[in-house]
Amino acid sequence: MKNNRLRSFYTIPYTAWILLFVIAPIALIVYYSFFDLTGNFTLSNYKSFFSSVYLKLTISSFWYAFLITLFSLLISYPTAYLITKTKHKQLWLLLIIIPSWINLLLKTYAFIGLMGLYGPINALLEVVGIGKQQILFTDFSYVFVSVYIFIPFMILPIFNALDKLNPVLIDASRDLGANSWTTFKRVIWPLTINGVKSGIQVVFIPALSLFMITRLIAGNKVITLGTAIEQQFLVTQNWGMGSTIAVFLILFMFIIMSFTTGKERGATGNGKNR
Amino acid sequence: MERIGKLPKLYLTVVFIILYAPIFYLIFYSFNSGGGMSDFESFTWEHYAAVFEDKRLIVIVLNTIIIALLSALASTAIGVIGALAIYFMRNKKMRNAVLSLNNILMVSPDVIIGASFLILFTMIGVKLGFASVLISHIAFSIPIVVIMVLPKLSEMNPTLIDAARDLGATSKDIMTRVILPFIKPGIFAGFFLALTYSLDDFAVTFFVTGNGFSTLSVEIYSMARTGISLTINALSGIIFVVTVGLVLGYYALNRKLKAPLAGVKK
Numbered sequence: 001m002k003n004n005r006l007r008s009f010y011t012i013p014y015t016a017w018i019l020l021f022v023i024a025p026i027a028l029i030v031y032y033s034f035f036d037l038t039g040n041f042t043l044s045n046y047k048s049f050f051s052s053v054y055l056k057l058t059i060s061s062f063w064y065a066f067l068i069t070l071f072s073l074l075i076s077y078p079t080a081y082l083i084t085k086t087k088h089k090q091l092w093l094l095l096i097i098i099p100s101w102i103n104l105l106l107k108t109y110a111f112i113g114l115m116g117l118y119g120p121i122n123a124l125l126e127v128v129g130i131g132k133q134q135i136l137f138t139d140f141s142y143v144f145v146s147v148y149i150f151i152p153f154m155i156l157p158i159f160n161a162l163d164k165l166n167p168v169l170i171d172a173s174r175d176l177g178a179n180s181w182t183t184f185k186r187v188i189w190p191l192t193i194n195g196v197k198s199g200i201q202v203v204f205i206p207a208l209s210l211f212m213i214t215r216l217i218a219g220n221k222v223i224t225l226g227t228a229i230e231q232q233f234l235v236t237q238n239w240g241m242g243s244t245i246a247v248f249l250i251l252f253m254f255i256i257m258s259f260t261t262g263k264e265r266g267a268t269g270n271g272k273n274r
Numbered sequence: 275m276e277r278i279g280k281l282p283k284l285y286l287t288v289v290f291i292i293l294y295a296p297i298f299y300l301i302f303y304s305f306n307s308g309g310g311m312s313d314f315e316s317f318t319w320e321h322y323a324a325v326f327e328d329k330r331l332i333v334i335v336l337n338t339i340i341i342a343l344l345s346a347l348a349s350t351a352i353g354v355i356g357a358l359a360i361y362f363m364r365n366k367k368m369r370n371a372v373l374s375l376n377n378i379l380m381v382s383p384d385v386i387i388g389a390s391f392l393i394l395f396t397m398i399g400v401k402l403g404f405a406s407v408l409i410s411h412i413a414f415s416i417p418i419v420v421i422m423v424l425p426k427l428s429e430m431n432p433t434l435i436d437a438a439r440d441l442g443a444t445s446k447d448i449m450t451r452v453i454l455p456f457i458k459p460g461i462f463a464g465f466f467l468a469l470t471y472s473l474d475d476f477a478v479t480f481f482v483t484g485n486g487f488s489t490l491s492v493e494i495y496s497m498a499r500t501g502i503s504l505t506i507n508a509l510s511g512i513i514f515v516v517t518v519g520l521v522l523g524y525y526a527l528n529r530k531l532k533a534p535l536a537g538v539k540k
Contacts, residue, residue: 095290152293
């Protein structure tokens with residue numbers, strides 16, 4: 001009896017939180033997606049989502065998210081691997097993590113100066129002889145800054161996976177005559193794929209929905225699903241359309257999660273715990 | 275283990291330089307007496323003085339810290355309770371369902387969290403401002419605390435609880451003398467993460483902040499949209515020093531907390 005009461009004491013506040021801040025918000029988003037600006041029940045938001053404007057937006061959003069994830073992975077995997085080989089790996093890892101604790105806005109703001117017309121990158125280009133380039137407000141700057149922001153979050157799960165890897169397996173593979181590439185392809189990569197997957201998860205989903213980097217760095221040239229939602233909610237005040245886009249973003253999120261959540265230890269594999 | 279060669283070393287160095295370049299660039303120009311981030315004229319503290327003279331900015335910094343501390347405390351309390359609730363769940367299916375719900379908020383894009391909370395607050399009539407920001411920060415920090423505490427709970431040997439009970443401990447004793455001390459590192463980690471999540475959050479806050487209330491991220495965003503201001507640089511210098519201090523302090527604390535256990539485990 002007593003145990004039961006105690007159990008409900010633990011369960012009630014947490015369940016209340018789940019109901020109010022996990023289930024209710026999603027339900028409200030779905031509910032609002034059926035209303036137009038004047039408050040009439042309608043399916044027109046869904047119809048306009050499948051119009052060419054929003055489809056194009058969705059595709060370009062996915063393309064940018066794909067590029068950002070790809071480059072983050074290409075940079076992060078070797079970095080994580082090399083860090084596991086260093087002497088004080090925990091210290092190096094900490095050094096990787098520290099920049100991720102600096103406010104996101106500040107780092108983005110720094111790039112406004114770095115990439116500006118009179119910034120150091122342009123000065124360097126001029127010395128090299130390429131001359132001044134408009135770097136800010138381009139696709140390149142958007143992808144670069146986003147990759148910069150996401151690298152630590154990609155490195156962390158991959159590092160954890162690589163660090164857990166038993167080195168004996170690599171020795172065994174070598175002893176059996178495999179070269180470095182085969183060892184990587186057949187032993188290291190498959191055994192660390194879960195780390196890669198959670199890395200992709202923590203990069204791809206946010207990359208679909210970034211909106212402040214697009215505003216500050218891409219100068220409204222790049223529009224992601226996130227930018228569109230922010231626009232509909234806070235500028236146009238069209239909550240119905242905003243909610244419809246949000247519904248699709250949530251759908252995409254679930255699809256991506258189902259691909260990238262490791263079978264075992266799904267809960268702790270989530271790389272967001274930096 | 276083989277040492278790493280020259281080329282890999284160079285690669286690592288480049289990654290580290292790129293990671294830190296923007297931060298040090300900001301800090302470097304915070305000492306510039308000129309107006310922008312391109313020509314360094316001469317050394318000055320004036321931008322730092324400007325930060326401390328700007329009453330509005332100080333109020334915003336204080337708001338940010340208060341929100342972070344309060345939300346971290348509240349979410350740690352609810353998160354620990356939630357982790358215990360999940361731990362005591364016998365039904366495995368139920369447990370997994372709750373865990374997935376817990377994770378939804380963690381993987382949800384900030385924009386979704388912000389927009390849906392905005393609808394929620396408008397519907398139930400929470401005024402946008404301090405309250406709405408605080409509540410949303412508590413809400414999105416809870417799953418992090420749960421995730422940090424839960425592994426510690428499952429690490430705990432359940433026979434410890436049985437032993438305590440056999441020795442006549444009440445439920446309250448078991449909680450305060452066995453379980454809580456054991457999961458303490460997880461609780462601290464959760465609290466600290468919740469704190470940094472709150473300090474760092476921009477997107478969610480941006481949605482639910484209303485007109486009169488602002489946090490540092492939101493303020494930097496609106497400042498950055500109007501162009502370069504070296505006050506932001508000075509502010510980032512201060513934030514960097516404080517952050518590094520906090521991280522080092524946290525790691526020192528963590529090591530101290532973990533030390534007695536590590537000896538047994540490994």
